[in-house]
Amino acid sequence: MTDHAAPTAAVLIIGDEILSGRTQDVNLNAIARFLGDLGIDVAEARTVGDRQDRIVEALNALRGAYDYVFTTGGIGPTHDDITADAVGAAFGVAVREHPEALAILERRYGPGEFNAARRRMARIPEGGTLIANPVTDAPGFQIDNVFVMAGVPKIMTAMLQDLAPRLRTGALVHVRTIRVVGVGEGAIADLLRAAAGARPDLSFGSYPFGLGGDGEVGTQLVIRGRDGAKVDAAEQDLSENLRSSSIEIAVT
Amino acid sequence: MTDHAAPTAAVLIIGDEILSGRTQDVNLNAIARFLGDLGIDVAEARTVGDRQDRIVEALNALRGAYDYVFTTGGIGPTHDDITADAVGAAFGVAVREHPEALAILERRYGPGEFNAARRRMARIPEGGTLIANPVTDAPGFQIDNVFVMAGVPKIMTAMLQDLAPRLRTGALVHVRTIRVVGVGEGAIADLLRAAAGARPDLSFGSYPFGLGGDGEVGTQLVIRGRDGAKVDAAEQDLSENLRSSSIEIAVT
Numbered sequence: 001m002t003d004h005a006a007p008t009a010a011v012l013i014i015g016d017e018i019l020s021g022r023t024q025d026v027n028l029n030a031i032a033r034f035l036g037d038l039g040i041d042v043a044e045a046r047t048v049g050d051r052q053d054r055i056v057e058a059l060n061a062l063r064g065a066y067d068y069v070f071t072t073g074g075i076g077p078t079h080d081d082i083t084a085d086a087v088g089a090a091f092g093v094a095v096r097e098h099p100e101a102l103a104i105l106e107r108r109y110g111p112g113e114f115n116a117a118r119r120r121m122a123r124i125p126e127g128g129t130l131i132a133n134p135v136t137d138a139p140g141f142q143i144d145n146v147f148v149m150a151g152v153p154k155i156m157t158a159m160l161q162d163l164a165p166r167l168r169t170g171a172l173v174h175v176r177t178i179r180v181v182g183v184g185e186g187a188i189a190d191l192l193r194a195a196a197g198a199r200p201d202l203s204f205g206s207y208p209f210g211l212g213g214d215g216e217v218g219t220q221l222v223i224r225g226r227d228g229a230k231v232d233a234a235e236q237d238l239s240e241n242l243r244s245s246s247i248e249i250a251v252t
Numbered sequence: 253m254t255d256h257a258a259p260t261a262a263v264l265i266i267g268d269e270i271l272s273g274r275t276q277d278v279n280l281n282a283i284a285r286f287l288g289d290l291g292i293d294v295a296e297a298r299t300v301g302d303r304q305d306r307i308v309e310a311l312n313a314l315r316g317a318y319d320y321v322f323t324t325g326g327i328g329p330t331h332d333d334i335t336a337d338a339v340g341a342a343f344g345v346a347v348r349e350h351p352e353a354l355a356i357l358e359r360r361y362g363p364g365e366f367n368a369a370r371r372r373m374a375r376i377p378e379g380g381t382l383i384a385n386p387v388t389d390a391p392g393f394q395i396d397n398v399f400v401m402a403g404v405p406k407i408m409t410a411m412l413q414d415l416a417p418r419l420r421t422g423a424l425v426h427v428r429t430i431r432v433v434g435v436g437e438g439a440i441a442d443l444l445r446a447a448a449g450a451r452p453d454l455s456f457g458s459y460p461f462g463l464g465g466d467g468e469v470g471t472q473l474v475i476r477g478r479d480g481a482k483v484d485a486a487e488q489d490l491s492e493n494l495r496s497s498s499i500e501i502a503v504t
Contacts, residue, residue, distance in 0.1 A: 016457055019294045020425075021284030022474065023459070025277075028299070032273030042271045044306065047280070047297040050457075054296065077438040078458040079445040109438075117441030136463050152463050173272075186329040186361075189369030193331040205268055205302075206330040207275070211388050211404050222274065 006170035006226070009035055010062040011045040012055075014073035014083055015151055019049050027072040027156050034160050039170030039226075040068070050074060055086035063090075063146050068167065073151030075140060077117040084141075087148055088125035098124040101139050108137040132162040142166065174228040176235040178221040179250040180242065184208055185219050188247060192221060195238045201225060202234055258422035258478070261287055262314040263297040264307075266325035266335055267403055271301050279324040279408050286412050291422030291478075292320070302326060307338035315342075315398050320419065325403030327392060329369040336393075339400055340377035350376040353391050360389040384414040394418065426480040428487040430473040431502040432494065436460055437471050440499060444473060447490045453477060454486055 011031050017023040025047070032042045043066055048054040055074075062069045074083030088095035101122040109118055121138040124130070131140035131147065133155055140149045140159045149159045180188055185208050196204040202225035210217035221238065225231045235251060242249050263283050269275040277299070284294045295318055300306040307326075314321045326335030340347035353374040361370055373390040376382070383392035383399065385407055392401040392411045401411045432440055437460050448456040454477035462469035473490065477483045487503060494501050 013297075016455065017459060017474070018280070019284055019297065020476070021281050021286075021288050021294075024281045028270070029273050029276045032271055034273075036273055042273075043301065044310075045265075045271065045299040049295065058296075076458070076460065078441045079448050080457055113438075115438065115442065117445070118438035120441075121438075152460065155463060186365075186367065186370040186373075189330045189372075190367065193369070196331050203268065205332055206328070207269060208328065208404065211407060222269070224272070 007040045007067040007168050008043045009040050009068040009070060010066045011042060012058055012062060012069060012071040013045065013047040013151075014050065014055055014071055015047075016049045016080070018047050018073075026153050027151065030153065030157055031070050031072075031160065034157075034164075035070075035167075036173060038164065038167060039172045040167065041170070041173075050080045050082055052082055052086045052089060055083065056090045059087065059090045059146065063144070067145060069146045071146065071148050072156050075121065075138070075148060075150055077121055077138075081120070083148060084123050084125060087143060087146065091125055091127075091143060093126040093143075095123050095125050097122045098128065098130065098141075100130055101141075104130075104137055104139060131159045134158050171226040173224050173226055174231040176223045176231055177252045178223075178235060178239055178242070179218060179252065180221060181216060181218040181248045181250070183219070183247060184211075184217060188219060188221070188242065188245075191238065191241050191245065195234060195241070198237075199225075199230065199234050201227070202230060204234075259292045259319040259420050260295045261292050261320040261322060262318045263294060264310055264314060264321060264323040265297065265299040266302065266307055266323055266338075267299075268301045268332070270299050270325075278405050279403070282405065282409055283322050283324075283412065286409075286416075287322075288425060290416065290419060291424045292419065293422070293425075302332045302334055304334055304338045304341060307335065308342045311339065311342045311398065315396070319397060321398045323398065323400050324408050327373065327390070327400060327402055329373050329390075333372070335400060336375050336377060339395060339398065343377055343379075343395060345378040345395075347375050347377050349374045350380065350382065350393075352382055353393075356382075356389055356391060383411045386410050423478040425476050425478055426483040428475045428483055429504045430475075430487060430491060430494070431470060431504065432473060433468060433470040433500045433502070435471070435499060436463075436469060440471060440473070440494065440497075443490065443493050443497065447486060447493070450489075451477075451482065451486050453479070454482060456486075 124141045128141040128143040135155045149156045205222040207220040376393045380393040380395040387407045401408045457474040459472045
């Protein structure tokens with residue numbers, strides 16, 4: 001990529017249930033697509049369990065290396081929800097009840113229902129600002145360049161909408177896909193390597209499909225870059241080279 | 253967990269397509285379930301793009317910290333398949349054509365089809381041994397405590413079968429799930445916290461469902477541990493405490 005100003009991001013997935021295989025994570029994919037539309041590149045993702053030392057270590061590594069860090073999971077009312085405390089420890093700040101968060105939760109729960117466990121969800125590291133949760137009200141929070149969100153995908157996705165205005169956006173990445181039918185990656189690898197070598201400012205990916213006998217065999221070639229004209233030109237050149245090798249293609 | 257002898261593992265997902273959101277990763281979940289059945293705990297996972305420096309950094313951090321590392325992606329025939337070279341760089345060894353891998357690939361492809369790109373798939377870091385690929389033949393490889401597998405899920409899953417006999421297994425983790433219906437996490441958090449506090453050698457997780465209005469609302473309580481009798485006893489105690497609070501539950 002030639003645009004060095006594009007913001008970078010990391011994603012930190014928190015939860016034993018992901019590492020045990022009990023739950024299939026879908027949040028990384030949703031965050032990556034959301035940030036892609038804002039021109040922000042996700043450079044790395046990590047998944048750790050519900051252990052404060054692991055969360056602190058990962059968070060401190062990521063928040064120093066990238067412009068933004070997005071975390072998911074561990075902000076509910078139960079004893080295994082330790083993300084707020086871990087984030088406080090990573091930043092070296094106290095975790096206190098946030099008056100606005102407390103007000104939001106008091107409104108949601110009746111006097112008899114607003115117990116100590118639910119009140120824990122108002123605890124935010126000092127200096128943090130809230131991220132709205134239109135689904136179940138209990139807020140996420142932002143501290144410095146770290147955005148702390150829920151793990152339930154429906155809530156996480158809603159929280160992303162609230163934090164979007166706080167992000168510096170980058171130039172959009174343009175994507176063109178060439179669908180090569182009937183041959184595997186190996187048959188077009190030389191043409192693809194030449195195309196990538198000729199345009200070092202673009203990224204060229206190759207993704208086979210149909211391996212293992214499930215239907216049509218072929219390869220998706222994906223060209224990505226921040227200069228749309230260059231991406232289009234690269235797609236045209238590569239398409240012509242494939243066609244003159246008598247390889248059947250479709251461009252999308 | 254009281255069993256300190258249980259082997260630990262990390263998963264390293266390699267591929268721009270995961271971080272761009274183009275592809276939803278399913279390999280971490282499959283590996284986690286596979287290793288869970290062998291009593292091996294996945295302690296951390298990372299996802300990096302197709303960049304050698306990022307792969308080397310992540311791999312060296314993980315292979316030093318855990319008993320095993322499992323990587324997926326980047327071992328195909330195209331220019332963006334750089335995992336073998338990155339693993340070689342991480343170990344400080346040369347990457348050379350492996351005679352057995354070469355023989356396997358020569359058998360698969362006819363003389364006219366076995367081009368330079370496909371021949372690249374025979375390159376393995378020195379000291380590596382092969383992991384069989386019954387789907388498309390091109391092998392993965394093991395070097396020291398690192399297992400390098402394909403990114404295509406069907407191939408990756410097949411490779412896991414081949415490497416299983418090489419792994420030291422741990423005591424199985426026993427899991428009991430209590431399904432609490434009609435109340436959210438906040439209503440049972442105190443009972444759950446007391447249960448977890450009474451049995452520090454077990455892990456207690458809480459996972460809400462139905463938030464956001466999609467059907468029945470409730471919470472899954474998951475008790476995990478390597479001593480089956482203790483897990484059963486914890487499940488019985490917690491179930492009784494929930495029932496005496498007039499909370500509707502189902503145990504699975």
